Amino acid sequence: MSVSLSVAAKHGPLPWAPVAEADGLELSGVAMHVxxxxxxxxxxxxxxxxxxxxxxxxxxxxxxxxxRRQIDAFHMEGEVFGFEAGADHRMAAxxxxxxxxxxxRRRGLETMVFQDDRLGRWFFxxxxxxxxxxxxxxxxxxxxxxxxxxSAFLLEFARREGCPRPEACECTVELAxxxxxxxxxxxxxxxxxxxxLSQLERDGVIALPxxxxxxxxxxxxxxxxxx
Amino acid sequence: MSVSLSVAAKHGPLPWAPVAEADGLELSGVAMHVxxxxxxxxxxxxxxxxxxxxxxxxxxxxxxxxxRRQIDAFHMEGEVFGFEAGADHRMAAxxxxxxxxxxxRRRGLETMVFQDDRLGRWFFxxxxxxxxxxxxxxxxxxxxxxxxxxSAFLLEFARREGCPRPEACECTVELAxxxxxxxxxxxxxxxxxxxxLSQLERDGVIALPxxxxxxxxxxxxxxxxxx
DNA sequence: CGACAGCTTGATAAGGATCAAGTAGCGTGG
DNA sequence: CCACGCTACTTGATCCTTATCAAGCTGTCG
Numbered sequence: 001m002s003v004s005l006s007v008a009a010k011h012g013p014l015p016w017a018p019v020a021e022a023d024g025l026e027l028s029g030v031a032m033h034v035x036x037x038x039x040x041x042x043x044x045x046x047x048x049x050x051x052x053x054x055x056x057x058x059x060x061x062x063x064x065x066x067x068r069r070q071i072d073a074f075h076m077e078g079e080v081f082g083f084e085a086g087a088d089h090r091m092a093a094x095x096x097x098x099x100x101x102x103x104x105r106r107r108g109l110e111t112m113v114f115q116d117d118r119l120g121r122w123f124f125x126x127x128x129x130x131x132x133x134x135x136x137x138x139x140x141x142x143x144x145x146x147x148x149x150x151s152a153f154l155l156e157f158a159r160r161e162g163c164p165r166p167e168a169c170e171c172t173v174e175l176a177x178x179x180x181x182x183x184x185x186x187x188x189x190x191x192x193x194x195x196x197l198s199q200l201e202r203d204g205v206i207a208l209p210x211x212x213x214x215x216x217x218x219x220x221x222x223x224x225x226x227x
Numbered sequence: 228m229s230v231s232l233s234v235a236a237k238h239g240p241l242p243w244a245p246v247a248e249a250d251g252l253e254l255s256g257v258a259m260h261v262x263x264x265x266x267x268x269x270x271x272x273x274x275x276x277x278x279x280x281x282x283x284x285x286x287x288x289x290x291x292x293x294x295r296r297q298i299d300a301f302h303m304e305g306e307v308f309g310f311e312a313g314a315d316h317r318m319a320a321x322x323x324x325x326x327x328x329x330x331x332r333r334r335g336l337e338t339m340v341f342q343d344d345r346l347g348r349w350f351f352x353x354x355x356x357x358x359x360x361x362x363x364x365x366x367x368x369x370x371x372x373x374x375x376x377x378s379a380f381l382l383e384f385a386r387r388e389g390c391p392r393p394e395a396c397e398c399t400v401e402l403a404x405x406x407x408x409x410x411x412x413x414x415x416x417x418x419x420x421x422x423x424l425s426q427l428e429r430d431g432v433i434a435l436p437x438x439x440x441x442x443x444x445x446x447x448x449x450x451x452x453x454x
Numbered sequence: 455c456g457a458c459a460g461c462t463t464g465a466t467a468a469g470g471a472t473c474a475a476g477t478a479g480c481g482t483g484g
Numbered sequence: 485c486c487a488c489g490c491t492a493c494t495t496g497a498t499c500c501t502t503a504t505c506a507a508g509c510t511g512t513c514g
Contacts, residue, residue: 062366070369072362085355090362114348117341124340124347127354128312134361135299135317139289141368142297142414146502179461187369189503194462211461211510373470406493416471421494438479438493455514462509470501477494484487 027109027119029102034058040093040101041082049103050083056099057176060091061184071185073133074177076160080126097176141187149186150196151225154206158216172207172215179211254336254346256329261285267320267328268309276330277310283326284403287318288411298412300360301404303387307353324403368414376413377423378452381433385443399442406438 031054034040040051043062051058058075060082072091075081082093113120140152154173163171175182183190197214200206205222207215216222258281261267267278270289278285285302287309299318302308309320340347367379381400390398402409410417424441427433432449434442443449 064370068370070366072365085352085359090359113351114341114344120341120347120351124351124354125312127351127358131354131358131361132312132317134358134365138299138361138365138368139297141365143291143295190461191463191504192502195502198462417493418472418495419470422470425494457514458512460510460512462507464507465505467502467504469503470499472499473497475494475496477492479492480490482488482490484485 027104027112029104031100031102034095034099034101036095036097036099038095040095041089043089043092045089047082047084047087047089047106049105050080051093051101051103052080053077054100054102056101057096058093058099058101059096059177059181059185060093062091069184070187071181073137074157074181074185083123083126083130096181145225146186146188146192146196147200148225149188150182150193150200151222153182153186154214154216155219155222155226163216169219170215170217172209172213175212175214254331254339256331258327258329261322261326261328263322263324263326265322267322268316270316270319272316274309274311274314274316274333276333277307278320278328278330279307280304281327281329283328284323285320285326285328286323286404286408286412287320289318296411297414298408300364301384301408301412310350310353310357323408372452373413373415373419373423374427375452376415377409377420377427378449380409380413381441381443382446382449382453390443396446397442397444399436399440402439402441 029052034056040058041047041049053075055077058081059071060073060075061069061071063069073081074096075093082089084090113123140149144152157175158171158173161173163169163173177185179190179193182188183193186193188196197206197208201208203221205216205218207217209215256279261283267285268274268276280302282304285308286298287300287302288296288298290296300308301323302320309316311317340350367376371379384402385398385400388400390396390400404412406417406420409415410420413420415423424433424435428435430448432445434444436442
């Protein structure tokens with residue numbers, strides 16, 4: 001089975017990524033289905049492939065020797081993950097929900113990247129964007145109270161889920177991930193995540209129709225926490 | 228004045244960076260001297276140039292609206308910084324100590340990168356490495372006590388300063404940065420940094436011949452904190 | 455209905471922040 | 485050479501946020 005890697009500039013026009021939208025750069029990949037919580041690859045595994053999410057949500061994470069887990073990023077529909085600098089995967093990847101992903105062989109790509117300008121530009125842009133996201137994440141983890149972290153998480157997640165109007169809409173998002181996932185992403189505990197969400201609801205900033213659904217009621221207030 | 232950008236694989240042979248050591252890829256740049264604490268570029272400035280550190284140490288950081296500062300990274304001799312995905316610098320860059328840096332015009336590079344394989348590979352590798360470092364930093368910030376953060380910082384800094392034998396040597400490093408810089412890098416306060424260093428000295432893990440000099444006496448113990 | 459997993463809430467404790475004094479190092483000027 | 489003042493650093497006391505420990509709650513599935 002061969003699936004083209006469609007290349008879309010997710011983050012606006014970048015000087016480094018002047019690639020037109022969604023034109024299939026012909027890379028062959030294999031689609032695979034992954035049930036929730038199943039590992040896609042482990043920490044230290046040889047990085048033979050990289051992946052694109054077709055549906056569902058994937059987390060990339062690392063385990064500390066005391067058993068705790070740090071989630072580096074959530075990867076949503078259309079996003080690429082598992083693309084490494086070195087020979088091995090530095091993080092594990094696991095399905096948050098049932099997922100479909102496409103695995104692309106990395107072998108051979110290396111040369112293609114520098115033969116095909118568009119492909120080269122796209123991968124370069126991907127690396128730069130990933131770097132910016134990682135830095136943004138660092139910023140959040142380093143400075144910021146539980147409330148700031150949760151607010152930022154909700155805003156980012158809603159944006160990526162494609163909540164239509166970023167401003168001034170009262171949209172409800174379905175959280176694919178558990179409280180534990182959110183905690184491990186934000187460097188908090190599950191209890192603090194829960195308490196903070198409850199507090200935001202009491203303050204009328206969000207509503208929680210169910211545990212996994214969040215309605216953003218006052219985006220301005222959420223953004224204000226951003227500091 | 229024209230200065231070549233020497234390309235050296237700092238982090239071992241990478242599949243994405245099979246570029247030979249230190250061959251001048253002919254990029255023209257302008258050397259500039261920057262006194263300590265002087266800003267090189269500000270947050271939001273147009274990213275006309277990127278830079279390489281010739282001597283001294285540079286920090287890239289962001290300021291929060293409550294006045295606090297988060298340092299994203301320290302850049303040491305030979306390292307490149309200010310290389311952005313977008314049109315603007317997302318972070319400010321400042322000299323930690325008196326520095327000499329080379330500024331390279333970004334304009335025109337874009338096309339060169341995809342004409343010259345070696346240059347392309349190098350920049351790609353740079354982006355990937357920066358991403359990994361940012362992720363490593365996230366990991367540290369998210370999970371980790373003050374002691375773990377300080378230990379990791381000392382080990383990383385000593386390694387980058389080129390402490391000869393990574394294992395089993397009792398080397399002394401000169402810290403270019405203030406306690407405040409370290410605090411802002413690790414998401415701690417200046418007092419906690421100071422106290423933690425004092426505690427490590429009391430435990431015989433390090434020595435502090437002077438405030439800005441640290442001797443790593445028990446690397447094994449430092450690494451053990453890594454968790 | 456009961457069992458289980460995931461979530462919430464409460465009580466308490468610990469780690470780091472904050473507030474507040476010191477102290478050491480260093481350059482300046484007498 | 486020493487006194488002075490400045491800045492960076494250290495140390496102490498207290499407070500606050502979040503972690504930890506412990507219960508209860510809710511929804512789902514058999």
